[in-house]
Each structure stands twice: as C-alpha cells, then as structure tokens.
Amino acid sequence: MRKVKEQAEVVYSTKERKLSSAAHENIGNTAKVNLNQIVNGDCLDMLSTFPDNVIDLTVFSPPYDGIRDYKKNWTFDFGTLGKHLYRVTKDGGAAIVVIGDGTKNFAKSLTSFRLAVNWVDEGGWKLFENVIYKRDGNPGAWWNQRFRVDHEYVLMFFKGSRPKTFHKQHLMIPSKHAGKIYSGTDRLTNGGFKSIEPKAVNPLKCRGTVWQYSTSNTEGNKLKLQHPATFPDKLAEDLILCFSKPDDIVLDPMCGSGTTCVMAHNNHRKYIGIEISSEYCEIAQKRIKNEFLPEQKKMF
Numbered sequence: 001m002r003k004v005k006e007q008a009e010v011v012y013s014t015k016e017r018k019l020s021s022a023a024h025e026n027i028g029n030t031a032k033v034n035l036n037q038i039v040n041g042d043c044l045d046m047l048s049t050f051p052d053n054v055i056d057l058t059v060f061s062p063p064y065d066g067i068r069d070y071k072k073n074w075t076f077d078f079g080t081l082g083k084h085l086y087r088v089t090k091d092g093g094a095a096i097v098v099i100g101d102g103t104k105n106f107a108k109s110l111t112s113f114r115l116a117v118n119w120v121d122e123g124g125w126k127l128f129e130n131v132i133y134k135r136d137g138n139p140g141a142w143w144n145q146r147f148r149v150d151h152e153y154v155l156m157f158f159k160g161s162r163p164k165t166f167h168k169q170h171l172m173i174p175s176k177h178a179g180k181i182y183s184g185t186d187r188l189t190n191g192g193f194k195s196i197e198p199k200a201v202n203p204l205k206c207r208g209t210v211w212q213y214s215t216s217n218t219e220g221n222k223l224k225l226q227h228p229a230t231f232p233d234k235l236a237e238d239l240i241l242c243f244s245k246p247d248d249i250v251l252d253p254m255c256g257s258g259t260t261c262v263m264a265h266n267n268h269r270k271y272i273g274i275e276i277s278s279e280y281c282e283i284a285q286k287r288i289k290n291e292f293l294p295e296q297k298k299m300f
C-alpha cells in the first residue's frame with residue numbers, strides 16, 4: 001500500500017491537487033474516501049480501504065482475455081472484484097461492466113458470461129439487464145473464418161431489491177409510427193386474441209437493449225487515444241445519467257484514460273477513478289484538466 005500511495009503522489013500536479021482539495025469527504029459514519037481523484041493503484045487494494053455502502057454507481061471496462069496490449073500483463077480477478085464492489089455499493093446502487101469475449105481456436109472464452117453468473121451466484125448482485133453495445137467497426141473489414149465481432153456486453157447489476165435510480169428520459173428514441181393510430185389485436189398466452197383500444201402512438205419510445213455508438217477512434221480526442229482500449233464518452237454518460245443523480249458518487253475501478261470520471265464530473269456527479277498504470281493515470285489527469293466543463297456549462 002505504501003508503494004501505491006507514493007505512485008499516486010507522482011501523478012498529481014499542484015493544480016490537480018487544488019481540484020481535489022475539498023475531496024476528503026465524510027461519506028460514511030466512520031470512514032472517509034477520497035472523492036474527485038484519480039488514484040494510482042490496484043483496484044482490489046484500494047477498494048479494501050473503502051467503507052461499506054458508499055458508492056452509488058460503478059461504471060467500468062476491465063481488460064479481458066488479453067485482447068489489448070497494455071504493455072503489462074494485468075490480471076483481473078473478477079470474482080473478488082465483484083465482492084468488493086458489492087460491499088462498497090449502497091443499497092439500490094448499480095455496477096455496470098462493459099466487457100466482451102475473446103476467441104481462441106475458434107471458441108469464445110465466455111469470460112463475460114462467467115462474470116455475470118459469478119457476480120449473481122457468489123457476489124450478491126442481481127442482473128438488471130445485459131445490453132448489447134454495438135460498435136461501428138472498421139469499414140470493409142473482412143475476416144475469413146469467423147464473423148466480424150462488432151459488439152460487447154454492458155452487464156448492468158444492482159444491489160438490493162431494486163435499482164434506487166433509473167432515469168431513461170435521455171435514452172428515448174423517436175417512434176417510427178409516431179402520431180399514427182394504433183389498433184388491432186394482441187396475442188394472449190393461451191393462443192387467443194384480444195382487441196386493442198385504438199390509441200395514438202407516442203412520439204418517443206423507450207430505448208431497447210441494443211445500444212449503438214461509434215468507437216472512441218471517431219471522437220477526435222487524441223489524448224484519449226493514447227490509451228489502447230477506451231469506451232465512448234457517450235456510453236459512459238448515458239449510463240451515468242440513467243443510474244445516478246447529481247451529487248451521487250460514481251466509481252471507475254479501472255479508469256484507464258478517465259472517461260467515466262470526466263463524464264461524471266461534467267454531469268454534476270462526484271467521481272473516484274482507480275488505475276494501476278501510472279502512465280494511464282497521467283492521461284486521465286490531463287483529460288480532467290482539459291475536458292472538465294466550467295461549473296456554469298455543466299449539464300444535468
């Protein structure tokens with residue numbers, strides 16, 4: 001732990017220290033955590049110092065199946081991480097994991113499925129939804145012996161009897177048949193038919209479970225692209241707006257270039273980022289300096 005703290009000292013500049021000067025906030029009855037900071041260290045070590053029931057929302061994407069070259073061989077003990085996150089999450093809080101599966105000798109690793117089953121069976125979590133994150137891929141990509149993978153999973157877990165926050169207004173999409181009168185019949189479970197009262201179709205409808213985003217390559221953020229495996233800002237923002245409220249605490253235990261932290265701050269949430277690589281911590285710190293919106297420009 002001592003070494004980890006020293007590493008963290010290295011990545012904080014004087015200006016960033018000022019940013020987090022009010023960051024030592026008492027959010028539990030007995031213990032404190034550092035808010036609005038990127039901490040350089042191993043997430044399991046760091047989380048073990050957190051008090052219980054303090055985090056509202058966790059959004060992160062772990063390294064999986066050696067798909068990206070992070071220059072170091074980071075290991076990811078997802079079972080232990082799931083238990084740590086469960087302990088530090090408030091009742092009704094959520095944890096969202098953006099993850100895919102590698103392929104070896106034509107066979108999928110099933111890492112994402114194993115994580116989901118493990119977190120539910122062993123970690124105490126409930127699975128709220130498994131959304132497909134559909135990525136725009138490289139134009140014209142051609143793989144001979146298998147499909148071109150253009151999706152990852154967004155595993156959405158919650159703690160307790162129900163998610164305490166769920167706002168989906170910003171996720172609504174236009175209805176194809178907006179304004180038209182809908183009538184007809186619905187099929188009953190016993191095979192029969194039931195006529196539907198004619199009604200106008202709403203202009204907007206609820207988003208489904210396939211969410212499409214362009215990859216970070218098209219965001220035009222050169223600093224962010226110095227990290228090899230980032231998720232889109234908009235994906236993080238949509239999740240933060242859906243599963244947290246202003247002033248809530250949003251955690252990213254493997255924050256990479258700091259996408260979750262930037263989006264949390266710019267939407268009036270408090271953030272905690274943990275990242276094992278001091279090189280990536282520096283990228284995240286620079287993004288915080290460059291991309292944080294001034295108070296009056298922040299959007300709820």
Ligand SMILES: C[S@@+](CC[C@H](N)C(=O)[O-])C[C@H]1O[C@@H](n2cnc3c(N)ncnc32)[C@H](O)[C@@H]1O
Pocket residue numbers: 041042043044060061062063070074075076227229230231232253254255256257258259260274275276277280
């Ligand atoms: C997929 S990247 C996250 C990228 C991030 N979502 C973004 O948009 O920039 C996964 C990150 O986990 C970090 N990591 C791996 N093992 C870790 C650990 N035990 N504790 C903290 N961070 C870790 C890696 O260094 C890497 O930056």
